[in-house]
Amino acid sequence: QVLLMESGGGSVQAGGSLTLSCEVSGDTSERNCMGWFRQTPGNEREGIATISSRSSEARYANSVKGRFTISQSQDNAKNTLYLQMDNLKAEDAATFYCAADRSYICTLLRVSYDYWGQGTQVAGSS
Numbered sequence: 001q002v003l004l005m006e007s008g009g010g011s012v013q014a015g016g017s018l019t020l021s022c023e024v025s026g027d028t029s030e031r032n033c034m035g036w037f038r039q040t041p042g043n044e045r046e047g048i049a050t051i052s053s054r055s056s057e058a059r060y061a062n063s064v065k066g067r068f069t070i071s072q073s074q075d076n077a078k079n080t081l082y083l084q085m086d087n088l089k090a091e092d093a094a095t096f097y098c099a100a101d102r103s104y105i106c107t108l109l110r111v112s113y114d115y116w117g118q119g120t121q122v123a124g125s126s
Contacts, residue, residue, distance in 0.1 A: 002026035002100045002115040009096065009120030012088050022081040022098030022117055028053070033106035035113060036070060036083045038094035038122075045097065047108030049083060054104075061108055064092075085122075093124040 008020040024031060035050040049070035051058045058070050069084040081098050099113035 002030045004098050004100060004115060004117035006096065006098050006117045006120040009122050011123045011125040012085075012092075013125055014088060014090055016088050017084070017086045018088065018122060019085070020083040020096055020098075020120060020122075022083075024079040024081055024098075024100065026115075030102045030114065031100035032104050033101040033112075034070075034072060034081050035099045035101065035106070035108065036068075036081075037097045037099055037110060037113075038092075039097070039119075040094045045110050047110060050101075050106040050108055051081070052104075052106050057106070059106060059108065088122075088124075090124045093122055095119040095121050 003025045005023045012018050032053050033050055037045045037047050039045040048061045048064045049068055051070045067087045071082045073080050097119045098117045100115040101113045
C-alpha cells in the first residue's frame with residue numbers, strides 16, 4: 001500500500017513558477033516509479049513527468065519538457081516527490097496528481113500506475 005498527498009497548488013500568472021510537493025509513504029516495493037499527471041475538466045489525465053525511485057532517471061511529456069522538473073528527496077523517514085514548474089502557460093492550469101507504479105519501467109501512461117493522490121489544483125490568473 002502506498003499513500004500519496006499532494007500540496008502546493010495555487011494561482012499563477014503566465015511566466016510564473018510553482019513547486020508542487022507530494023508526500024509519499026508506504027511500501028517501497030510498490031513505488032519503483034513515481035509520476036506527475038494533470039487533468040482538466042472533460043479531458044483525459046495526462047502523464048507529464050516520471051522518475052525512477054532507484055536511479056532518479058526522469059522522462060517528460062513534450063508539452064512540459066524544458067519547463068518542468070521532477071525530483072525526489074528522502075529526509076529521515078519522509079519521502080517527497082516534487083514538480084518544479086517554470087515559465088508557466090495558461091494551458092498548464094489543471095488538477096495535478098502524483099502517482100506510484102510498482103513496475104520498474106517508468107512510463108507516462110495512466111494505466112501503469114497503481115496508487116494516486118487526491119490532487120492539487122493549479123489555476124491561472126490574469
